[in-house]
Each structure stands twice: as structure tokens, then as C-alpha cells.
Amino acid sequence: MSSPLRLSRRAFCACLACALAAPRALAAMPEAASAVPSAGPEVLKETVEPRLTVAKGGNRAAPHVALTLDACSGHVDMRILSVLIEGEIPATIFVTARWLRRNAEALALLKGRPDLFELENHGLNHVPAIDRPGTVYGIATAGSMEAVVGEVENGAKWMVKDGLDAPRWFRGATARYTPAAIAAIEAMGYRIAGYSLNADQGATLPAAAVAKRIAAARDGDVIIAHVNHPERYSGEGVARGIEALKAKGAVFVRLDTLDGKEIAGVAQQ
Template sequence: MMRIFLVPAILIAAMPGAFAQTAPVAPTAIARASPPAHVRLVEPHLHVTRAGKGAPRVALTFDACMGKTDTRILNTLVEQQVPATIFVTARWLRTNPEALAVMLAHPDLFELEDHGLNHIPAVDKPTLVYGIPAAGSPAAVEQEVKGGADAMVAHGIPQPQWFRGATAKYSPSAIAQIRGMGYRVAGYSVNGDSGASLPAKIVEKNYLSAKDGDVLISHINQPTHSSGEGVAKGILELKAKGVQFVRLQDFAERGDDDTTE
């Protein structure tokens, strides 16, 4: 299920994480049989504990899938002292040492979590998710999750506690497997940029729709897209409205589809 769509459904990229190209995957990672007629997928919601009275509480989360870094977003977070949770892949880590150094230099602002090894949907059955081949087996799901975490630790990042897969869609059995590996699975409640495919004005409007307890998802790896401008403006406007920004590690959270409990 998709949330906060303010764009025609014809936009192929209107889903978390699916705008950027995916990495080539070894033949062993994806089952070669024809995709089954139906694989049940879920796209979990996630909320942080609501503030109730006083300033509304919103968690900003960003996917760093691959490619480069949108410094419009990163600089806004640092300059405005806005905390955020960043989900990084091993691919992004390899090509963005400067941005990683900025994040590691501000541990009070940035919580870094696992977005996988090669940005492959965490689905343990052979299928396509928005046209992207899924991991396709439990072994490949484990490789995607553990490979991403191992790369993070190798880059000096603390062991992650959360995992968010490419496209943010999962098979229920893969969620159970990832939970069994010790991770919580990060859904969201407001789709800020639909895979960095939306124009700035729509992204800004999506940000301003966030309410107390919402978890926003956007992307920090598409510096040439206008979405990043909307993200930066949305952050500034939410701050001006008195929103309290939090990371996932800062407050209790609740996700559906057995993703956090």
C-alpha cells in the first residue's frame, strides 16, 4: 500500500528507493525460475511515539541507495541541527566517503542504519518488485541484510539495529527472517519524494502534511533531481512550525506487519 501520493500513478518511480538503478546481482542471488503468479508483499507503516501536547514529533528517514549525495539535504540537516536516520547501502558507502565523514562527525544528529548490500528487495521468493528482481531466497535475503551491516561496520559505523530494504516491500516470511537476525524493519508513514521522482513543490507539500508521530521517507542520493530542493524546503518549514525532529533510536516506535515487535 502506498501513502501520501500527490502524483499520478503513471509515474513508474513513485515508490521508495526504486528510482535509482539497482546493482547487477550474482546468478546465485536470484532464483532463475519464472516468477510465481502471486507473491504476497507488504509495505509496513511505522510511527514514533506521539508527543501529544506540545510540539509534534516527526522522524526524518533518508535512503542512501547508491550514486552520489544530495548536499542540499545534508547541509540543511547539519546547518539547522536537525537529527535524522540515514539508511545506507554498501554501494553508497563505497563512493561517498566525504558525506560519510560528515555524518560520523555529527553522531548527535545522524543515526546510520542498514539499507542492504546491493539494494535488492528483501523478498525470499523469486518475483519482481516494481520491475526489480527480488533476492529470491532466504539465503539471498540474509546476504543482502548481513552484507550491508558488515560493510557499515567496516566503515567505522556502529552495528545497525534497523533494516530497510529496497522498495520498502517485503514478503512476511522475509520480515520474520530479518527479525530473527536481530533487526527491526523500518517502514514509514509519509512518502516524501516517491523515490526522488517528484518535483520540489509536491515534495514540500508532502513534508508539510506530516503529523505528530509520523515517519517520513525520502532519498539523499539524487543531487540532480528537484526533489532534494523540496526536501530541504520542507525541513525548514517544518522547523519553523515548531516540529520536534527525532531519530528512530530516540523514541519508542511501533510498526505493523510484525516489523518491530
């Protein structure tokens, strides 16, 4: 992995999910930006949304799925973690440096179960990995390639600082990228973590809708949901949906177990 670049001091914004409820203030980090960049034009149409699926198990009644959970900022939803731990269900969790600094106890819990939890890179401050000024879903982007690289590499730096393994996968805020940003991130040795099933729409959906989506996961799906909003109803739905999948015999796989049979692609806006 190449040496970290300094993150632009214009590149500090909340993630889509976290912007709805989580506090925006954060104790300063050496690499962190200190100001929210001014709003620019919406660049959604200029970005792509990577898709990822895993090898199918061949049994629709007991699908092979990868459960991926984003920890953007805020706190930890123990309704979800408790289901995973009690059910011995593996998952890949994408963490930001902001979340790590606020959740030492949860981090210790995750580190204590390496058999279940794979922790991967969600960035330093959860800034969209888009190398041009503007917004995505109204959220300010990194704005330059230097800022994109800094978001990725400094996120990894904080993970290692907290005793985690160097990450191999990256998922950026809003899960949208420019093609140039994807190429740059992959050149750093990362794989982009797309998905095929959006379970909670940034932790905004009601519990019943989230549970229904997850329970209906198909063979080969990569599920994305959030584990950092204990104050919202969507987390209850994530927990119920996972329980429903396990009850029908679903096989849960982590991204670090993929052997090249996964399918990657992009969805254009």
C-alpha cells in the same frame, strides 16, 4: 548477530529510485553478486509494507516526527544535508554498501556529527528482501531466503568495516517484504523500519509536491525520503519541507531514541 551468509550471485539489482538515473556498474565486492537476475513474475501482491509511527507529542502545530533518509546508490544531496547540519536537525539515514563505497567524503561528514546522524542498514546492493523469485515494481527480488539474509548481514558487515556502529534497524529496497523475510530479519536482531509518510516516491516527485508532503507531516509520522539524488528536483523539495517543519516547531526524533511507544504494523497490497 549471526554470522554472514554468502549472498547469491543471482541477486544484484538496482533499487527503485536508483534504477531511474544512477549508474548500474559497481566495483566488485567480495560478497556482491555480479549479475542481474532474470525477470520473473511480479510478486507485489504477495508482499507487505510495514508501517511505523512514533509517539505523538500532542501538539499538532509542532508535530513529533522521525525523518528517515535512504542512501541507496549514486551520490549525496548536499541540499538536504546542509539543511540538517545548519538547522541542527537529527535524522536516521539508511545506507547501502554501494553508497558507502562511492561517498567517502559524505560518510566522513556523517560520522563527524554523531549527535545528528544515526546510520542504519539498507543492505549490501539494495536488493528487495523478498525470498521468492520475481520482481517488485519491475525490480528483481533477492529470490531466496539465503540471498535475503546475505543482503542484510553483508550490508551490516560493510558498515562496520567503514567504522560505523553495528546497525539495529533494517530497511530493504522498495520497503516491501514477504512475511517470512520479515520474520527472518527480526530473528537476526533487527527491527524493520517502516514509515507512515512517503515524501518523494523514490525521488521521482517534483520539488513542490515533496515540500508540501513533508510540511504537512502529522504528529507521530515517520517520513521516508531519499538523500542520494542531487541531480533531481525532489531533493530541493525535501530540503524545503524540512525547513518548513522546523519553522513551525516540529520535534525531530531518531529511530535509535524510540522507547517502545512506536507503533508498528503492515499494509497489505
